[in-house]
Amino acid sequence: xxxxxxxxxxxxxxxxxxxxxxxxxxxxxxxxxxxxxxxxxxxxxxxxxxxxxxxxxxxxxxxxxxxxxxxxxxxxxxxxxxxxxxxxxxxxxxxxxxxxxxxxxxxxxxxxxxxxxxxxxxxxxxxxxxxxxxxxxxxxxxxxxxxxxxxxxxxxxxxxxxxxxxxxxxxxxxxxxxxxxxxxxxxxxxxxxxxxxxxxxxxxxxxxxxxxxxxxxxxxxxxxxxxxxxxxxxxxxxxxxxxxxxxxxxxxxxxxxxxxxxxxxxxxxxxxxxxxxxxxxxxxxxxxxxxxxxxxxxxxxxxxxxxxx
Amino acid sequence: xxxxxxxxxxxxxxxxxxxxxxxxxxxxxxxxxxxxxxxxxxxxxxxxxxxxxxxxxxxxxxxxxxxxxxxxxxxxxxxxxxxxxxxxxxxxxxxxxxxxxxxxxxxxxxxxxxxxxxxxxxxxxxxxxxxxxxxxxxxxxxxxxxxxxxxxxxxxxxxxxxxxxxxxxxxxxxxxx
Numbered sequence: 001x002x003x004x005x006x007x008x009x010x011x012x013x014x015x016x017x018x019x020x021x022x023x024x025x026x027x028x029x030x031x032x033x034x035x036x037x038x039x040x041x042x043x044x045x046x047x048x049x050x051x052x053x054x055x056x057x058x059x060x061x062x063x064x065x066x067x068x069x070x071x072x073x074x075x076x077x078x079x080x081x082x083x084x085x086x087x088x089x090x091x092x093x094x095x096x097x098x099x100x101x102x103x104x105x106x107x108x109x110x111x112x113x114x115x116x117x118x119x120x121x122x123x124x125x126x127x128x129x130x131x132x133x134x135x136x137x138x139x140x141x142x143x144x145x146x147x148x149x150x151x152x153x154x155x156x157x158x159x160x161x162x163x164x165x166x167x168x169x170x171x172x173x174x175x176x177x178x179x180x181x182x183x184x185x186x187x188x189x190x191x192x193x194x195x196x197x198x199x200x201x202x203x204x205x206x207x208x209x210x211x212x213x214x215x216x217x218x219x220x221x222x223x224x225x226x227x228x229x230x231x232x233x234x235x236x237x238x239x240x241x242x243x244x245x246x247x248x249x250x251x252x253x254x255x256x257x258x259x260x261x262x263x264x265x266x267x268x269x270x271x272x273x274x275x276x277x278x279x280x281x282x283x284x285x286x287x288x289x290x291x292x293x294x295x296x297x298x299x300x301x302x303x304x305x306x307x308x309x
Numbered sequence: 310x311x312x313x314x315x316x317x318x319x320x321x322x323x324x325x326x327x328x329x330x331x332x333x334x335x336x337x338x339x340x341x342x343x344x345x346x347x348x349x350x351x352x353x354x355x356x357x358x359x360x361x362x363x364x365x366x367x368x369x370x371x372x373x374x375x376x377x378x379x380x381x382x383x384x385x386x387x388x389x390x391x392x393x394x395x396x397x398x399x400x401x402x403x404x405x406x407x408x409x410x411x412x413x414x415x416x417x418x419x420x421x422x423x424x425x426x427x428x429x430x431x432x433x434x435x436x437x438x439x440x441x442x443x444x445x446x447x448x449x450x451x452x453x454x455x456x457x458x459x460x461x462x463x464x465x466x467x468x469x470x471x472x473x474x475x476x477x478x479x480x481x482x483x484x485x486x
Contacts, residue, residue, distance in 0.1 A: 002314055002349055002391075002392070002393055002395060003354075003389065003390040003391070003392060004390055004392075004393050005390050005391070006390070006391040006393075012408065025394060025395065026395075028393055028394060030396075031377065031380075031395075031396065031397065032380075034396075034397050038399075038430050038431060039431060039432060040430040040431075042430070043380035043381060043427075043430075044380070044381060045380045045381075045385070085466070109423065216405035303380070304391055304393075306386070306390070307385060307386050307391040307392065
């Protein structure tokens with residue numbers, strides 16, 4: 001136990017967090033990882049807090065991970081998903097959240113299709129808000145856990161070469177990854193067809209763009225293979241899935257060539273599209289470590305934020 | 310208020326040696342006894358005692374661990390700044406063992422309460438005892454007493470007792486102010 005500065009009451013986007021904040025989250029997560037390996041994996045830190053998981057979009061990993069983190073911290077948890085709620089009857093976002101808060105909830109974990117939903121709720125209510133994914137803009141806990149998993153592997157992220165491949169245009173994971181990794185001093189390169197890269201992203205975040213996957217792989221020490229977001233493809237961004245797989249899919253032949261390459265994937269995996277079937281189970285893959293670390297990272301965030309409410 | 314030395318380094322040497330001998334009267338460190346230093350400041354004392362135990366008994370190894378109890382505290386939201394945890398390293402099985410919790414100063418007893426809670430998450434020890442270098446008498450807020458005490462000190466609430474270690478964490482002196 002030691003005292004440190006951490007002023008945040010919300011986690012909306014990693015843009016608001018400093019390198020020091022992120023390091024503190026990582027350090028706290030280290031200890032929660034130890035807790036998760038105990039015989040009794042529960043601590044009473046949040047026993048006086050009630051947390052609502054408000055999910056307007058589908059989720060398996062993030063929702064389970066948050067819920068498990070909250071339960072391991074002894075918080076009371078209520079779950080809300082839009083598909084079977086009054087939202088279907090026409091209730092607005094703010095009304096929905098305010099009704100939940102009227103039940104004396106201390107913290108809201110929010111996932112929403114709108115880019116600014118989490119910020120909006122933070123501004124218009126008194127509760128603490130943790131963003132569990134907002135539109136195509138931010139998914140900060142995923143950014144944190146990806147960087148944390150890489151830190152596990154490399155011990156220090158400074159100067160490490162991280163490649164992010166795939167549907168960057170629709171990916172909040174990519175943006176949160178870039179924000180987090182850049183703050184920790186890593187070098188970030190994006191690799192995708194130009195149609196899947198948002199305009200000016202290279203200038204905004206000081207990252208490089210490379211359209212040749214093989215060239216980019218040669219440079220990289222770790223590669224984060226983003227999911228092809230088939231549900232967000234309203235227009236034709238790629239000629240065909242087959243062509244995309246041929247040009248940007250990570251195959252076992254690549255892993256044979258680059259034996260020390262670390263492979264990440266935020267999930268859910270489309271096996272056979274962004275990674276070849278066997279790649280996800282390869283020795284170099286830390287995909288399941290990411291999931292394990294996700295719980296520890298979310299416990300750390302909830303633990304730190306809860307001390308400021 | 311003036312700063313006054315309550316334990317000198319010479320006192321510390323004598324006190325820690327006495328504590329080791331007292332421990333040996335009740336514990337068999339070749340079998341079932343484990344020293345558990347409490348983070349953040351009890352771990353150094355625990356190390357010192359472990360080293361002296363080896364010297365006195367001629368054993369090659371004593372079982373020791375360190376425990377952080379941040380997540381079990383009852384006051385962690387009333388502080389300036391946020392509390393963050395230190396490392397826990399419990400690489401020993403504590404089931405059916407005799408545990409000696411080691412801390413530098415016993416004050417309100419709240420840290421010890423949370424440490425006991427934290428310890429019990431690892432199993433069911435046969436017994437738990439408490440060793441402290443300094444017992445601030447008459448300041449307890451919980452019914453907790455130490456089994457082994459280096460020195461008892463009478464103090465008032467506002468006074469602060471601090472331990473200062475040398476660079477290698479082998480010797481300490483204590484001050485009251």
